[in-house]
Amino acid sequence: MNVLDTEFLKGFAKLANDGWLHNFHERNGGNLSYRMKKEEAESVKECFNAKEWKEIGVSVPALAGEYFLMTGSGKFFQNIQDDPEANVCIIEVDDKGEKYRQVWGLKNGGKPTSELPSHLMNLEVKKKIDDKYRVVYHAHPANIVALTFVLPLTDEAFTRELWEMITECAMVFPSGLGVVEWMVPGSMEVAIATSEKMKSYDAVVWAHHGLFAAGEDFDFTFGLMHTIEKAAEVLVKVKSMGGKQQTMSVKNLKDLAKDYDLVLPEKFLK
Ligand code: 13P
Ligand code: ZN
Numbered sequence: 001m002n003v004l005d006t007e008f009l010k011g012f013a014k015l016a017n018d019g020w021l022h023n024f025h026e027r028n029g030g031n032l033s034y035r036m037k038k039e040e041a042e043s044v045k046e047c048f049n050a051k052e053w054k055e056i057g058v059s060v061p062a063l064a065g066e067y068f069l070m071t072g073s074g075k076f077f078q079n080i081q082d083d084p085e086a087n088v089c090i091i092e093v094d095d096k097g098e099k100y101r102q103v104w105g106l107k108n109g110g111k112p113t114s115e116l117p118s119h120l121m122n123l124e125v126k127k128k129i130d131d132k133y134r135v136v137y138h139a140h141p142a143n144i145v146a147l148t149f150v151l152p153l154t155d156e157a158f159t160r161e162l163w164e165m166i167t168e169c170a171m172v173f174p175s176g177l178g179v180v181e182w183m184v185p186g187s188m189e190v191a192i193a194t195s196e197k198m199k200s201y202d203a204v205v206w207a208h209h210g211l212f213a214a215g216e217d218f219d220f221t222f223g224l225m226h227t228i229e230k231a232a233e234v235l236v237k238v239k240s241m242g243g244k245q246q247t248m249s250v251k252n253l254k255d256l257a258k259d260y261d262l263v264l265p266e267k268f269l270k
Helices: 009-019 039-047 116-129 140-148 155-165 188-198 218-242 250-260
Strands: 030-033 067-071 088-093 101-104 135-139 179-181 201-205 208-216
Touching: 009 030, 009 067, 009 088, 009 135, 009 218, 030 208, 067 101, 088 116, 116 135, 116 188, 116 208, 135 155, 135 179, 135 218, 155 218, 179 188, 188 201, 188 208, 201 218, 208 218
Parallel strands: 179 201
Antiparallel strands: 030 067, 030 135, 067 088, 088 101, 135 208, 201 208
16 A cells, blocks of 8 residues: 555644644644554555664664654655655664664655654653554644743643633643753753653643644644643733733632543642
């Protein structure tokens, strides 16, 4: 089967285009990865043409032997749906989880996203928690980035402020949001810090940069990114209008948790 005809490639390209249309991706900003199912990799193996093995830079033994669809470094999200084969690739991780090789895509040349270490470490952390997690999405939405200049850079501040902005936020990200301070993009350091936060959360804010979101499929992962950015937009508007005059109380959040069976961490209910 041709990779271009698969449902997973179509879902990947649709998310990329939705992200572009929502203004989450200036130029080559952002990147996306998908941990392919065994049968999906099997179904397209005849299209593979393996290149040389390269170091990942970090170790992801729990992903050994798996295949990943991901954006190419420097490629623009706006071009993915029109020409996936020029802008995305499939990589294979070796049997130790230390090297990768490109097996499909980037037909005009290129390499996987510079955030490859973050994507693979996050996918590994999530797989260990629950095998259903398959998607990691990084974007540069303006409002969440703007908030990293005015809110304290803590999980508590971001989670609580954004939960309060739209009632359904606590249902969409009940475990909360992680925040990592400014770090060099593409570095092992930021990959390690983000994956550490991914042990507790499905979304991690990168100060003065953007957001990482993880989920089981393209819809849920895009929906998480979209919900967080929309809540951030409401907060930016509220702050621009002079700040909150009233808001959801701790009791409101606890009532919500009770009726909707949410487990909201106590540290966000102070
Ligand atoms: P890439 O083009 O290498 O994916 O980098 C974009 C980005 O957002 C880095 O954080
Ligand atoms: Zn980025």
